[in-house]
Amino acid sequence: MKFAELATVDQQNRLRFGDLCFRAGSFRFRLHSDLIEFAPLLQRMYADYLLSADDFVDFHINLLSRTHWRRPWQPQAHFLLDDDEPFEPFPRDTALPFLEWGLNWCVATRAHHYLMLHAGVIARDDQALILPAWPGSGKSTLSAALCHRGWRLLSDEFGLVRPKDGLLAPFPRLVALKNESIAVIRAFAPDAVLGPEYPKTRKGTLCHLRPPTDSIERDQELAQPRWIVFPQFKAGAAMSLRPMPRTEAFVTLSGHSFNYDLIGLRGFETLAHLIDSCECYRFEYGGDLEQAVAQLNALADGLI
Structure with missing residues (x-):
């Protein structure tokens, strides 16, 4: 029920x-x-x-x-x-x-049986795109946009990597949108279900988006990591998707983990396998969310 x-x-x-x-x-x-x-x-x-x-x-x-x-x-x-x-x-x-x-x-x-990454995770055809980022970088906005353009939301907050096989476990929860992102997603996905706006929280104005039904119903389906994209929203910036050296990606991604240091060798080996199995990029985008989604779709389609 x-x-x-x-x-x-x-x-x-x-x-x-x-x-x-x-x-x-x-x-x-x-x-x-x-x-x-x-x-x-x-x-x-x-x-x-x-x-x-x-x-x-x-x-x-x-x-x-x-x-x-x-x-x-x-x-x-x-x-x-x-x-x-x-x-x-x-x-x-x-x-x-x-x-x-x-x-x-x-x-x-x-949940230390997973390597936990602070990242949005969405999947298409069960191949996952991981969006690790600091707060304010746009990962939740991108995750919300992609899951309303045919991708499956695993999480906007947690990348849960299973050490035994490197697969990503879903944890589809309400997507936390903040400040300007709220109006952006309302315009981008008019049919999305959003909750009340809460002004003056510790992170400014906060509003939650309910994940699409399909994402919730498929919350037991694992996904294969395929791309790691470090997003950075900069108002007015030209869009740029640039390959990232694996060594730099490893060091940067370890800094976006909740428990990399805590789980020791298991965390190192899991992260190393994850980096080796993925294409890694830096992604800078400005205010055109449709254009940003199109660029990530092109990446998934093998056009980049």
Whole structure:
């Protein structure tokens, strides 16, 4: 059963009693929350995600409202993994970005059976394009654009590389768009499902895009790494796609990993195999998103 097939009152009850379990890629989450007004938004943005009936889950999450006695007019949301509260609370009315941030944190700190890259990952014909980048470089915007032009979204945030075979595991989650990217994607993909805009977050104005249904339904299908493209958005810049030496790509990509140093030799060998199996490029683009997508499609078509 999908979120969309669950009646709102049933979802509210499951949230209240900690029995709302869902799957995203290879991870299963159990969510308990007393923020009942959050249920309709969760149902809309998670409409295509499968509810899980398994007793085993990877992460038990509590998203709870509490009011500080000094600021009773500012209700807050607290994120707890099991019984631990790993970071400071957020305002209650930002529950969705708080949950999304918390789910990312769960995976980034616990999923060390993967080499984890800070990268967008999309695939076409099960060959994957990896977009490693620092925040503000445009990886989420490119990932959102490509998955609305026929590519499959694995993630806009995590490249999960399996050390045993070098394949990429999907983790299709809501795509976090920030600031100017929100209007850009609204114009680029008018049929895309976007959530509310949240101004004045730590990263400016934030808005989430629901991945296409196909990307969510295929969240168990692995992909073969084929291209590594380091994107950099520069307003007004001419578009440029340049081959990158493998040694430089190795060093740069290691700096975009959440756990390369932590998993030691396994991380080195996995990253080396990944670099050897991919074509590596630097990609600079300006404001024409259609042109940027066309350039990456040309790369996938073997025209470059």
